[in-house]
Amino acid sequence: MTTGHGGNGADGWSAAVRERLGLGRLLPLGDTADGAWLAERAATTALRRAAADVPGATLGRLRLCLADPGSADPPAVKPPPSALPPGVLRIEGDFSAVGGEPLPDVAERLRTALHAHAVDRLGLRVTEVDLRVTALLEEGPTADPGSGGGESSGAAAPVGATAVAPRGTAAVIAANVPGVAHLSGSLGSAVLVTTGHVRVELATAAGHHPPEVARAVGRAVSAALPSHPTVAVLITAVDVPG
CATH class of the missing domain: 3.30.70 (Alpha-Beta Plaits)
Incomplete structure (x- = not known):
């Protein structure tokens, strides 16, 4: 009886940890006084959808972090656990490019799309987008763009x-x-x-x-x-x- 109860508690704790870690960083949203944060997972999912519409590029690794942690401001309200303090953000990512077009042009197109979506659609204070090409492709991506560039398209929420x-x-x-x-x-x-x-x-x-x-x-x-x-x-x- 005791063992069974302890197992359920451990399973519940493990599920909670997996859920928390799955959110990624908690990114400051809006201004210091707004008291708002956006889960990195939510941000990267949205950014991958935007990147899927950029021809000639397939987005790989993607992360968001503070551009200058030392200049971040103290939050106006008590933040969620482990949330990043309000400050400007940096997007870092890797991408594969289809050959036949200058890489700087492809990178700039992808950079513009990511920055515009992060700022205009999500409301994140992104000032830097750093992209690195990791592979050259002979043909365009075969994955369904609706899958979100690597995000699962299964039924699970x-x-x-x-x-x-x-x-x-x-x-x-x-x-x-x-x-x-x-x-x-x-x-x-x-x-x-x-x-x-x-x-x-x-x-x-x-x-x-x-x-x-x-x-x-x-x-x-x-x-x-x-x-x-x-x-x-x-x-x-x-x-x-x-």
């Missing part, structure tokens, strides 16, 4: 995209803000309420700008609670279909 039913006032308020597809619970609780502070974890719906949704959630939750707490928002998935 990506990390951070599983919906969690709202429980409690703060959760119900957050879940009903326009642009929130659903709450998620990769860090253990979709909404964590502590003294003077609330952390909300969610996915944003297709057609909505993540920073705007995060700011709206922060304002709505803070206004709805008597203590008017600070609010940190972690977005774990974007462009979730309605």
